[in-house]
Amino acid sequence: MRMKKVYLSVGAIAMMLASPAFAATKVSVELIGERGGKMSIKLDKNEVPAGEITFDVVNAAMQTPHEMVVIKLDKAGQKLEVDPDKNRVDEAKLNSMGEVSDLKAGKGGTLTVNLEPGSYELICNLKGHVAAGMVVPFTVAK
Numbered sequence: 001m002r003m004k005k006v007y008l009s010v011g012a013i014a015m016m017l018a019s020p021a022f023a024a025t026k027v028s029v030e031l032i033g034e035r036g037g038k039m040s041i042k043l044d045k046n047e048v049p050a051g052e053i054t055f056d057v058v059n060a061a062m063q064t065p066h067e068m069v070v071i072k073l074d075k076a077g078q079k080l081e082v083d084p085d086k087n088r089v090d091e092a093k094l095n096s097m098g099e100v101s102d103l104k105a106g107k108g109g110t111l112t113v114n115l116e117p118g119s120y121e122l123i124c125n126l127k128g129h130v131a132a133g134m135v136v137p138f139t140v141a142k
């Protein structure tokens, strides 16, 4: 009995070494919708702890290209303004933390960023896509 207990402890230590504490938190992101229709961004989680975060992005559309841009908001509840002439938000006026750009339908990509606590939004900033629904809140907790 005593021997078995020691064996389990060694196993637990081995498991801890195999998954280091600094491993990035993974967020799965699905980009959904076709040109002219409703569009959305679906996340498997919309709140994560601060630190390294890997966004694993897939464009689930059949024909329409999409992208994912991570925007840090100045404060919670901040509304992103769509420029009526360009029909997209002006990223130069916002705090973009990085993006997976121009994914063709069916393609995927990843983005790993170090995010501090705060309120964020994930958007697809192709023309008309934010207005069609491609904006989703994302929270980084302490």
Ligand SMILES: [Cu+2]
Residues within 6 Å of the ligand: 031, 039, 065, 066, 067, 124, 125, 126, 129, 134
């Ligand atoms: Cu899009």
